[in-house]
Amino acid sequence: MSLGKAKPVGTWIFDLDNTLYPASCRLFDQVQVRIRQYIRENLGLSESEALALQKRYFQEHMTTLRGLIVNDGIDPHHFLDFVHAIDLSGLAPNPALDAAIAALPGRKVIFTNGSVPHAERVMEKVGIGRHFEAIFDIVASDFVPKPDLGVYRRLCAEHRIDPAGAVMIDDMPRNLAPAHELGMTTVLVKTEDDWAGPDVDPSFIHHVTEDLAAFLWPFGLPAKTGSIL
Known part of the structure; x- marks a missing residue:
């Protein structure tokens, strides 16, 4: 099984x-509810007004947080702490994903519009945190979110990532377009959620999966390490 190019992966980049x-x-869903609560409490809006603002900022600024920073001058650190104070009891360890990521050749990095503390909590629950050498979060990007192309360039510069030898995996199609532009191989984790974005031109999406562990597993086999990209 090959990801398209006869070259080993140098870095796996995961949303x-x-x-x-x-x-x-x-x-x-919990995060979305917390975002609206934050807007209500800090901007004095009703639930319907908060929902409308949340959606508008997401569309216009790529994240609601960015819109709140630009237009309302909120403290982004306080916002992140507030919206990520969610119940993680629904998360369970994923031994299959743990094994699949462990077997992958190359480095592994998290690239998220969330925060490092949130990522660490999630990875601890799923049981995969030991595999990642770095988390490039929204703070590291100076609160400029994916899919801003400059943020991808900054990620690559700070972590010495060669895009031509990188694979990026994300559930939002629009977040894969800049990765493709830089020369990365792209993998879409398909969901049914509307917020992940409408159907898009598939030319920048190289692979689609609904089961990340099953998709990754073949690329960790020794015979495949020379032809992964």
Whole structure:
């Protein structure tokens, strides 16, 4: 099994939410509720007004957080702490994903629009944190989110990633477009959630999977390490 090019992967870049755990866990639903609560409490809006603002900022600024920073001057650190104070009891260890990631050749990095503490909590519950050498979060990007191309360039520069030897895995199609532009191989983890984005031009998505562990497993086999990309 090959990812398209006869070259070993240097770096595997993983999104976090709804990628390294199933969207069916509904964790992001909790985050969305917390975002609206934050908007209500800090901007004095009703629930319907908060929902409308949340959606508008997400569309216009790529994340609601970015819109709140640009337009309302909120403290992003306080926002992140607040919206990530969620119940993770729905997450369970994933031994299959743990084994699949462990077997992969190359480095592994988390690239998330969330925060490092949130990523660490999630990875501890799933049982995969030991595999990742770095977490490049929204703080590291100066609160400029994916899919801003400059953030991808910054990730590659700070962590010495050669895009031509990298694979990026994300559940949002729009987040894979800049990765493709830089020369990465792209993998979409398909979900049924509307917020992940409508159907898009598939030319920048090289692979699609609904089971990340099953997709990754063949690329960790010794015979495949020379032809993964």
